[in-house]
Amino acid sequence: MWEFFARSLEASTIFTLAALGELINQRSGILNVGIEGVMLFGATLGFIAAQLSESYLLGFVVAIAIGGLLGLMHGFFSVTLGADQVVVGMGIWILGFGLTTYIGNPYTGPLGMDRIPTISGLSPFFYLGLVLVLVTWFVLSKTSLGLRIRSVGENPAVAEVSGISVARTRYLCVMVGGMLGGFGGAVYSLFYNPVWNYNFLMGWGFIALALVFFSTWNPWILLGGSLLFGTLWQLSLNPQLVLPGVMSRYLWRTVPFVTTIIVLLIMASKWFRIRWGAAKPEALGVPYLKE
């Protein structure tokens, strides 16, 4: 049971990291529906780098770097060129899905390195995730940088007039968001399940996207949501540990996805809508081009 609990926390850490990146993105008004692609890139290239160099550190550095690059690419298309952000996000997802399948295939199989040690039985990344949630919350709501990010996400034209560079702020956010996505992917492939397999993420990125909507852009609610989905994911993989003999294991695999839809349904209720509408960054997904 303890192991199930620990594994659930490991899984939720991945959701936390990826969704936190997306939250920062969205707070600045940029929607990236392609986090799954960013995570796949981070996971695959991080895996390859770690395996070739036998260094976890290098693996994570590569993953974070590629995540940041993809974030910048998303920024270039959607901030500088003012493209439709959904098209760009879809592009990054499909690019990640397609290219990592090709790149990673020769490395199919286990990582073959000693596991990263745990800290009092729990994933070290779990503690790191907690710290990052705290830092994100603090920066976004207590600092002038956070105010800048939020104002760019609410009303870029007004922010620009008051002397904030919209483009620079948004680039910063998409880069940090991408880095967190790439890192989350690497935590999956280097720690949670250190085996490379084709399209192994199976929807983690999209669930993380739903989590951000669910969180009303609040890092603490986001943390709660990731804990819920991390546990559900673990349960869907190993239902026999908790509820032996209930439902086929294939039906269990659908549980996180069904739950996501149910959560979105709950969010459609009027009570939630009002709060959601108030919290939503006003300029989310709207291209802003200085005339």
Next chain:
Amino acid sequence: MRLGRYELKLEKRLTVSGWEAASISILAILFALALFSIIFVLAGINPLLAYREILSYAFANPFGLPPTINRFIFLLLCSFAFIIPFRAGLWNIGMAGQFYVGALAAFGVLYAFGGKVSRSADLPAEIVIPLMLLGAAVGGGVLGGIAGFLRGKLNINEIVVTMMLNFIAYWLVALMIKEGGAFMNPGGRGESFELPASVHAPLVSNVPFTLLLALGFAIYLYFLFARTKIGYQIRAHGLSPAAAQYAGVSTVKISILVFVVGGALAGMAGYHYFAAVPGVYKIARNYGYFGDLAFYGIICGLISLANPLAAIPVALLFAGLTVGGRFVQGQLSIGFGVDYALLGVLMITLVAFQFFYRYRLVLAKGPELEETVDVGVFR
């Protein structure tokens, strides 16, 4: 930027003519293929040779051409599943799930008629085949309809919902065809029971009749968008849901309609691949691969600017590239997944080229006036 006597500058387009849009799309494809040759170069293969191998296998080889045509039918139906909602401004990325459920529903019909009992079962083809096709359409349509309803009625993000439904459908297929599922092959090879020979889909000169169906849909959809009231309403909704609503177009109705029809077509692709393609006739063990290929429908729909007729040559090209790509993988010993990599490269090139739908590079100065139409796809 100055080039000699000329000045190169960017100019904002307000509208794009049909031919301009088409030439941008063709340039995007050519650029993507040029970019993609890096993969061949890295593998130490002359890209021109590789492309010649791919295309000649796909289009001029007696073994390659039938799979290309079957892949084409599948991609075209998946493209429509994307195009129809996209015309209404909605994103259906659930063609994979709709494809799976379509296949399940078709086999469900067959199961109900006792098709599992024996491969030599003599079933009334003229009843069973239309019902299987209808079942596939209903199955895909229902799955699409869920997303359309949630989007239209409750304003829930359709991208997340269709993606979640993809995974749900993926595992439902596993539930049905593996480990004692109702459709499991008695041989237990992780695939479904086989279609009795009596209900193999009719072939028109060795090509499944679904080819005519898909081409017919292309023409029908083209006229639907261009000439009918409902097509006009869908397009109006795509340009501005709020304005359309003001003009009396129901968001709920349009959302459900486009997703049900789109899903139904992806569902029929499920019938096509697992019940009509000669030599398959069962839900294959690697059904997930076909679900992945269904995402080519997104690119095909975007590159053809959501024009159902333009989707025909694009789908044919991509069908050839994926089938031929798989072939040269073995032939030239390149790594696995060339078709996946191409999917990614095409998509990101298209994203980059999206820029040119809104801006043009102009040499010299002086604006020229042209007759233009608004394609209204990339708003």
